[in-house]
Ligand SMILES: NC(=O)C1=CN([C@@H]2O[C@H](COP(=O)(O)OP(=O)(O)OC[C@H]3O[C@@H](n4cnc5c(N)ncnc54)[C@H](OP(=O)(O)O)[C@@H]3O)[C@@H](O)[C@H]2O)C=CC1
C-alpha cells in the first residue's frame with residue numbers, strides 16, 4: 001500500500017491531482033491518500049509540518065500548495081508571494097526528507113524563465129537572464145524550489161522531481177476579479193457584462209502579450225506521468241542536475257484572441273477594449289515541451305472545449321467562491 005500526501009488538495013491543481021489519484025484507487029490501485037486543509041495544517045509553520053510527517057509517514061508527496069495569483073496579486077503582495085512559497089517549499093521538502101520520503105513531486109511555474117527567454121522556452125533557459133518584474137519574487141521562490149529538490153537529490157540520493165506548468169485553468173479556478181489569472185477573470189467579467197446588458201468589456205494591458213493555456217485535468221495527468229517515470233528515464237531527461245520538466249500544450253495565443261474566444265463562449269456580443277495603464281507582464285510565454293513529448297505525454301484538452309467546461313463550472317459554482325487574494 002502506497003501512502004501519498006497531496007498538499008494543496010483544495011486548490012485547483014491539487015484538487016485535480018486528487019481526483020486523478022482517487023480514480024486510480026477506485027480502479028484497484030492500493031493507495032491511501034492523505035490530505036489536510038490549510039486550516040488543519042499551515043505549511044508555513046515548520047513545527048506543524050514536522051508533526052504531520054512524523055505522525056502520517058507518507059511514502060510519497062505531491063506539493064501543489066502555494067501562494068498563487070495572477071499578475072495583479074503578484075505585483076501587489078510580493079512579500080507574501082516570496083515568503084510563503086519559500087517557507088512552504090523548505091518546510092515540506094525538508095520534513096519529507098527527514099521523515100524518509102524518497103519520492104516527491106513539486107509544481108513550479110513558467111515564470112521561472114527570463115522575461116526575454118528565446119521562445120519556446122526550454123528547460124535550460126533557467127537562470128540565463130533577468131526575470132519579469134511583476135512576478136520576480138514568486139519566480140525566485142519557485143526557482144528555489146527547483147534548487148531545493150536538486151540539492152536533496154544530489155546530497156541525499158532521494159528522487160524529488162519538479163514540473164513547470166504553463167498558465168493553467170479549469171474547474172476549481174480562482175475567479176476573484178482582481179487577484180485571479182486572466183482566463184477565470186475574463187470568464188467572470190464577460191458573463192457579468194452579458195447579464196448586465198453592458199456594451200463593452202475592458203481587458204487589462206494592450207492585449208498583445210501571448211500566453212499558453214493548459215487545462216488542469218491535463219496538468220494532473222502530466223504530474224502523475226512524470227511522477228511515475230522510472231528513475232533512469234527521469235535522470236536521463238533532466239541531467240546533469242536531476243532538475244525540472246516543462247508542461248504545456250506547445251501553442252499560444254494573444255490575450256486579445258483569448259478575450260474574443262471567452263466572449264464567444266459566454267455569449268457576450270459587445271465591444272472589447274484594452275487598458276494599457278494595466279501591466280502586460282511578460283511579452284510571450286510559450287513552453288518548449290519537447291522533453292515531455294519525447295517521454296510520451298501530450299495535452300489532450302483543446303482550449304475552446306476547456307473554456308466551455310470551465311464556463312459551465314463557473315455558472316454552477318459562482319455562488320460559493322472563496323474571495324482569495
Ligand atoms: N494556476 C496557474 O495558472 C498555475 C499554477 N501553478 C502552480 O501550481 C500549484 C497549484 O496552484 P493552484 O492550484 O492554481 O493554486 P490554488 O490557489 O488554487 O491552490 C493552492 C492551495 O494551496 C493552499 N495553501 C496556500 N498556502 C498554504 C499554507 N500556508 N498552508 C497550507 N496550504 C496552503 C491553498 O489553501 P487556501 O486557499 O486555503 O489558502 C490552496 O488550497 C502552485 O505551485 C502554483 O504555483 C503553476 C503555473 C500556473
Ligand SMILES: C[C@H]1O[C@H](OP(=O)(O)OP(=O)(O)OC[C@H]2O[C@@H](n3cnc4c(=O)[nH]c(N)nc43)[C@H](O)[C@@H]2O)[C@@H](O)[C@@H](O)C1=O
Nearest residue numbers: 070071074109111135180181182185204205209279280281
Ligand atoms: C501563471 C502565471 O501567472 C502570472 O503571470 P501572467 O502570465 O502574466 O498571468 P495573468 O493570467 O495574470 O495575466 C496574463 C495576461 O493577461 C492580461 N490580462 C488581461 N485582462 C486581465 C484580467 O482581467 N486579469 C488578469 N489577471 N490578467 C489580465 C494581463 O495583463 C497579462 O498580460 C504570474 O504573476 C505568475 O504567477 C505565473 O506563474
